Amino acid sequence: MATATHEQSLFLPELATLKKVARMTATEMYFDVALNSGRELGHKPGQFVEVSVFGAGEAPISVSSSPTKKGSFELVVRTVGNVTAALHELKEGDRVGIRGPFGTLFPTEAAKGKDVLVVAGGIGLVPARSFINYLLDNRADYGRLIILFGARTPSDRLFTDELSQWATRKDVELLETVDRADASWKGNVGVITTLFPKCTIDPARTICAIVGPPIMYKFTIIEAKKKGLADENIFMSLERRMKCGIGKCGHCQIDHLYCCKDGPVFTYAQVKELSEAL
Numbered sequence: 001m002a003t004a005t006h007e008q009s010l011f012l013p014e015l016a017t018l019k020k021v022a023r024m025t026a027t028e029m030y031f032d033v034a035l036n037s038g039r040e041l042g043h044k045p046g047q048f049v050e051v052s053v054f055g056a057g058e059a060p061i062s063v064s065s066s067p068t069k070k071g072s073f074e075l076v077v078r079t080v081g082n083v084t085a086a087l088h089e090l091k092e093g094d095r096v097g098i099r100g101p102f103g104t105l106f107p108t109e110a111a112k113g114k115d116v117l118v119v120a121g122g123i124g125l126v127p128a129r130s131f132i133n134y135l136l137d138n139r140a141d142y143g144r145l146i147i148l149f150g151a152r153t154p155s156d157r158l159f160t161d162e163l164s165q166w167a168t169r170k171d172v173e174l175l176e177t178v179d180r181a182d183a184s185w186k187g188n189v190g191v192i193t194t195l196f197p198k199c200t201i202d203p204a205r206t207i208c209a210i211v212g213p214p215i216m217y218k219f220t221i222i223e224a225k226k227k228g229l230a231d232e233n234i235f236m237s238l239e240r241r242m243k244c245g246i247g248k249c250g251h252c253q254i255d256h257l258y259c260c261k262d263g264p265v266f267t268y269a270q271v272k273e274l275s276e277a278l
Contacts, residue, residue, distance in 0.1 A: 013052045013097025019072055021092050025156055027078050028123065029088050034072040035098065041073045043101035045108060045131040046237060046265040051075065052097030056086035062237075062264075063101060064126045066133035076126045076158065104265040106131040107235055111207040115144040117199075119220050121192050121212025122151055125158050127237055128211045132166075139171060146173045146199055150192030150212075154178055154185045175199060192216060196223040203228030209265075210236045221268060231269035238264050238271065 020032035035041065041049070043063045052058040059081070065074035079085050090096070108131070116135060120128040135142050147166060151157045157178075166172045175195045177188040188194060192212070208229050210220050217236055224234050 010099065013050070013058070013099050016096055016098045018090055018092055018094050018096065021090065024076060024158055028158065029077050029079075031075045031077065031087070031090075032072050033075060033096070033098070036095075040070060041067075041098075041101060043067055043073065043130075044105035045134045046105040046127055047101040047103045048127075048264065049073075049075075049098050049100035049102070051077075051083075051087065052099070053083055053086040053090070054095075054097070057083045058097065058099070059083040059087075060102075062127035062130075064129050066130050066137055068134060068137040076123070078123055106209050106237075106265055107207055108134060111135075112141045113143065115146070115202060115206045116142055117146045117148070117201055117206055117208040117224075119148045119192065119208065119210045119212070119224075120150075121216045121220075122156065123158070124211035124213070124216070124237070125149060128209065129159060129162070131209060136172075143205065144173065144201075145171065146175075146201065148175050148177075148192060148195040148199065150177045150179070150195070152179045154182055173199065191219070193219050193223050196220075196227065201227055201229075203230070203233075206233065208234045210234065224268075231272060232267050234268040235265055236268065236271070238266060 015036040016033050017036055018031055019034050020030070022030045024030050041063070043049070044067060048060050048062045050058050051061045061075050061077055063073055064076050077084050077087050079088050087096075118128050118132055132145070132147060135145055149163065157163065157176075163174065163176065166174045175188070175198055177190055177192060177195055178185055179189075179191060181189045188198075206229060208224050210217060210224070212220070221234060221236075
């Protein structure tokens with residue numbers, strides 16, 4: 001069940017201040033946010049918050065930072081509607097409302113002692129980054145860390161400094177691709193599924209997390225299954241159509257499940273028979 005980690009009402013936003021605002025791409029903005037109460041958000045990798053922009057409304061946004069980061073938490077917001085457009089107009093020092101965190105999480109406990117394959121497409125890197133940085137901050141608890149990341153173009157790549165750092169780490173295996181290259185791009189060109197043949201895994205000891213646009217899931221799951229991964233070891237974040245965050249509005253319902261409170265992180269075993277999931 002989706003619950004907030006503090007005792008106040010699930011419906012009442014808590015004031016927070018934007019400590020840093022920066023443009024990442026033509027459509028994405030980065031926000032470093034601190035709760036005015038001084039408490040930690042208390043989220044887990046894969047969870048989200050409801051962000052209120054006063055006078056505009058609220059929207060569910062994935063938390064991008066690991067819970068190991070203290071003092072504030074990070075969001076990356078793509079402008080897709082009125083609320084996110086209003087968020088993009090805010091400046092450092094402005095205030096927003098925060099409800100949450102809500103939702104299920106990536107398998108930080110189940111993955112201990114195992115290898116982890118993270119597959120992120122486009123803005124899917126935002127929630128995946130919370131999981132990745134948690135694994136890196138607890139590196140001794142996990143086996144191999146393999147990251148497959150795909151973006152539409154080189155200019156659409158997020159967290160480029162961190163991608164560069166991960167690429168140089170000896171305990172991280174990073175493979176990247178872009179759908180369309182430019183003159184500066186020297187790496188792989190093609191959709192993210194073209195990266196699967198370039199990596200080897202031991203399916204008996206590997207947990208897979210997939211995050212990206214809806215069209216990506218069908219084809220990446222096919223590739224994951226080709227690698228021998230079991231349905232219960234394939235995790236995916238389905239953030240489609242989420243609105244209220246607590247399963248009251250029904251906006252994100254898929255058959256008997258609500259993405260916001262039963263997810264957003266599901267195993268493939270949970271959703272493979274649902275009519276609209278993939």
